[in-house]
Amino acid sequence: MKTMKNWLLTGLLFMVVSTVFSQGKVTGTITDASGATLPGANVAVKGSPTGTSTDFDGKFTIDAKTSTGELVITYLGYDSKTLKFSVSNGGTTNLGEIVLSANSNELSEIVVKSTLVDIAKDRKTPVAVSTIRAAEIQQKLGTQEFPEILRNTPSVYVTKSGGGFGDSRINIRGFTQNNIAVMINGMPVNDMENGSVYWSNWAGLSDVTSAMQVQRGLGASKLSTPSVGGTINIVTKSSDLKEGGSVSSGFGNGRYFKIQGSYNTGKLDNGLSASVLLSQTMGDGYINGTDFEGSNYYIALGYASKNDKHNFQLTVTGAPQWHNQRSTVSTIATYQKYGSVQDPNTRYNPDAGYLNGEAYNIRKNYYHKPVASFNWDYKINETTKLSSVLYASMGRGAGASAAGGIRGKSYSDLVAFRTADGLIDYDKIVAYNSGQPVLINGFTGLQTRAKVGGVYQNTFSSGSNAPAGASTGTSGISQTSSINSHDWFGAVVNLNKKLTETLTLDFGLDARTYTGYHFTVVNDLLGGGEFYDVSQASSLPGGNHITSAYPTDVQWNVFDKKNYDKISFNSTGKVKWYGAFTQLEYSKDNLTAFVQGAVSQQGFKREDTFVYLPTNPLTSTPYKNITGGNVKGGANYNINEKNNVYVNAGYYSKQPFFNSVYPNNKSTINPNLTNEKITGFEAGYGFRSRFFNATVNVYNTNWDDRYLKGNALPTSPTIPANTTYTEFVGLNEVHSGFELEANSNITEKLRVNAMFSYGIWEYKGNATVNAYYQADNTPVPGFQGTTIYMDKVKVGDAAQMTASLGASYEVLTRVTVDANYNFNDKLYAGINPTNFTSQNNKGALELPSYGLVDAGFSYKMLVGQNKDKSVNFRLNVNNLLNEVYIAESRTNTFADDFVSGTSGPTYASSGQVYRGVATNNQVFFGFGRTWNFSLRYDF
Structure with a gap:
């Protein structure tokens, strides 16, 4: 009997232990009502600490x-869902597709391990913010440029500029992307050096982005960054994703073609993980003569310790590309x-033509900018975390253009080398160059070229524009790259x-060092025999006779510092940045408040071996150190579950860019050097409910002591x-406005979103223009500062009123159609302040308003034995109605x-107007109707 009792107790204990320690896996896919997947959704076992994220x-x-x-x-912005599950010991249960009902368009609770990523949280972080999910980027971007996905967020204006691959630009609240972090x-x-972001160097980001968030205004970033207009935060996927991958391809008009593949190992038992993505894109471009080809690689390796105290991520990504451009701006005429x-022929490209029977464009961009980063997140204890990132980037590339001229005519002359259809006859240029x-x-009669020193010598000179009957010249045209x-x-x-249950303190350091290499090389003599250059001071009076030419090929090996023969200029810019930042956040119940401060010192150094002789101390300047920083604060109060209000304010002392410290590519420091001062204020209100969500905010930003350099004003005949050149002193701007963003899931199948912004x-006030000599940056003697009447002149290059209305409808299960209308008004031309020397000026030219309709169709088919894989179809049509409009x-x-x-x-009165605009204005039209189709298999 005793033995039987022991067996019973042992069996009962075994059953209890087996129940407690039995292990299985539960899998699934989280989507919204339209079938779009939701990255970063939280999944937890009820009543246990076990949890994960999608x-x-x-x-x-x-x-x-x-x-x-x-x-x-x-998932914040969606109704929570509770599902029962059962799983056998050691088995796996797949719950398939789990659909969440939307109640907000925010993605504030993106799961980010690192405290370096300043993602704003809905109803907590007091800033104006819009977030785009990876699924939306994946679906709707298509052949558009990466920043164009933000087009339907308030106060954002995006244009394709000349229309080349990656040549688009973005404005937020009227500030250019040089002033957007x-x-x-x-x-x-x-x-x-200049705050620029060249989107062609980041074309692959759309493939690896988990979420993109635009914070308008000074934003929530703790770093002292150039966030005058706003901050675009991009969060890429990490290596520890669930095992699986995808294969996709897409095609569209202009012979657009893209192929992509990715695979994730998932987090292995030993804590290691890896993720790889490769893609290739090519096409002819929508604008004539803007063909392109780009690659993208993304490799992420990760390791997480078993106790979750340490997480390491090593990421290497790059997007080597080349693309022909439309750099010359044509008049409407x-x-x-x-x-x-x-x-009008809006696709016309004045830089495009033919050479040896093949399409040719002398304007070309080619670049490779790989970025490697190493992230370490260390959970020291339950109240302390340390996050750090080390990063490196080696950019290699250039923009190709033309140097010199023929008979006083540049390659892009409206008449000299044009065919009947407006293309450039590059064969004619080569023929002339070769004699x-x-x-x-x-010109009248045949034109011939004379040799210099026994060769056909190209230079930077365009030659004299002699009378039409003259027949001999010595100048030629070359392709060169900067x-x-x-x-x-x-x-x-x-x-x-x-620090406590309510107080959290952040403190950090930011250090950067940058060396920029700037020089010009010859790419193609176009039939000429040599290039003669007298730019290098140490080579005078003999000059340099150069016969070597370098192809406009993408440099994949960025560690190879090629030894080029240089012309025109050769300078090195060095920037050192040291910064510190801190933030104190208070959060209790319905109130969240923060105060943040950052200080940075930037050092600027210039080295120049062309302009200055080796004995000149200006060959290598000492570092010019300039201190700047910011202080910000704000608070959010949740009135109840539906209503919240917030307010923030900040001051930013922004250091000038490199070319402001050393104007005109010379090594003498600007005598009027000063920091730009930005003061911002913002207030907002949010409403969240099951069926309707809205955010309203108002803002005011003052930007004082803005630096601007321009061409010289007329002085006297003796100069x-x-x-x-000129510099403008006291140039100030005020940007204020109103923004509304709203969405509603009217039914489970119909969702509507809207946006409106008015700026x-x-x-503000008038400015003064001063004149300086280009040779040494010294003031022009006797020049009296001229008043520039800028008060109340509109800031150009971005629509000051934008609105959009969009909807998506699930016609059948996982079959969705969507459309969006985007309207732009109060769009003013870019201005040159030297046009405002008269008090009676007309201000900035207002361009016609326009509206664009985009539409799409999606179908997601679940496949596989457990329906855990999918095939996704997507069709996008942008500018569905083929609207013709002036973008800038x-x-x-x-x-x-x-x-x-x-x-x-x-x-x-002479009929030289187009839609009310004088036809001699130099403009870029926007793209007409474009389409693309993609097919993706997720496994």
């Missing part, structure tokens, strides 16, 4: 310690000439300490032309101005 494709795997239980799935996983990517008066007699439009390569290394470290972006203008000529500045008829 990966880039909305998939999850969670370990269940019991054979039955409930999963609780939460772009962060990738907490790492700053704005060029350290030129577009009409090669189209018609009513139907053959040719007919040049606008190299802008760099080596960039940096580190950011942040200590996050929870040679093109020897001076008043104007210059470089000039400010009004319809009632006199033609050619004479007292004759105006542009309007």
